Amino acid sequence: MLKEIRPALALVVLLTLITGLVYPLAMTGLAQVLFPRQAQGSLIERDGKVIGSELxxxxxxxxxxxxxxPSATLGPDPNDPSKTVPTPYNAVNSGASNLxxxxxxxxxxxxxxxxxxxxxxxxxxxxxxxxxxxxxxxxxxxxxxxxxxxxxxxxxxxxxxxxxxxxxxxxxxxxxxxxxxxxxxxxxxxxxxxxxxxxxxx
Structure with missing residues (x-):
């Protein structure tokens, strides 16, 4: 039984390393080299301060x-964290209202x-x-x-x-x-x- 489990576990570890570590790092590195501004979020600066993103x-x-x-994004209610309130353009919680x-x-x-x-x-x-x-x-x-x-x-x-x-x-x-x-x-x-x-x- 160990003979069958060992290759399966080795394959899981190998694929996890390739798809979860090597590939994302390679794509991030390529993006930084080929499209540095876009990879950093297409940020817009004024007087040396970041004031937003083109995206x-x-x-x-x-x-x-x-x-x-109009933006339908939501964020935690500061008065009750178990509830949400409208927070326009909240990039942490992207999504439509579903109404x-x-x-x-x-x-x-x-x-x-x-x-x-x-x-x-x-x-x-x-x-x-x-x-x-x-x-x-x-x-x-x-x-x-x-x-x-x-x-x-x-x-x-x-x-x-x-x-x-x-x-x-x-x-x-x-x-x-x-x-x-x-x-x-x-x-x-x-x-x-x-x-x-x-x-x-x-």
Whole structure:
């Protein structure tokens, strides 16, 4: 019996070392050499300080900034660790809300968001990605339509011409990958950083 068990155990140990140690270390090393910036998280710095990542959205609430998609990620309730509370763009707990289209909480949240968005730009149709969450809850991008929808609010809050803000959006639109994959998009953090570089009004 030992004769049959020994090769099985040796194979388990060997495969564990290969797939659990050698392969991950090799891939990590290759990533660090070939794509060092991406391997470190595609971090964005300003004045020598890391302020975010190109890959993870942030919650911007001021009228002076473009807002990203709603985020359904959760985190521990500081008052009761056995419960969770909404913590937008929580990279530790990536995921969607799993609420169905007839769920009362989801319907009320979307209706509230629509009412707020219509108040800031009632003349235009609200782009769907401004009221729906992504499957990860961390999406750092919005559609060009969602960015352009917010131009009047941002321009008004910053006291700059709408055309100037609209031109900035146009310049930061990212096309489809390889011209085929995905949809055109705008990175919200990159857009807000560009705004701050060109507008100093408090």
């Amino acid at each position: 993870i959205g942030q919650a911007f609430t001021s009228d002076r900034y473009f807002h990203g998609r 169905g289209p007839t769920n009362k909480a989801l319907v009320e949240r979307v209706q509230g968001d629509l009412k707020h968005l219509k108040a800031e730009n009632g003349s235009a149709a609200v782009p769907i990605d401004l009221v729906t969450t992504s499957s990860s809850g961390l999406d750092p991008h919005i559609s060009p339509e969602a960015a352009l929808y917010q131009v009047p609010r941002v321009a008004r809050a910053r006291g700059v011409p709408e055309e100037q803000v609209r031109q900035m959006v146009d310049e930061l639109i990212e096309g489809r990958q390889l011209g085929l994959i995905g949809e055109p998009r705008v990175n919200v953090l990159a857009l807000n950083l560009a705004l701050d570089r060109t507008s100093t009004q408090p």
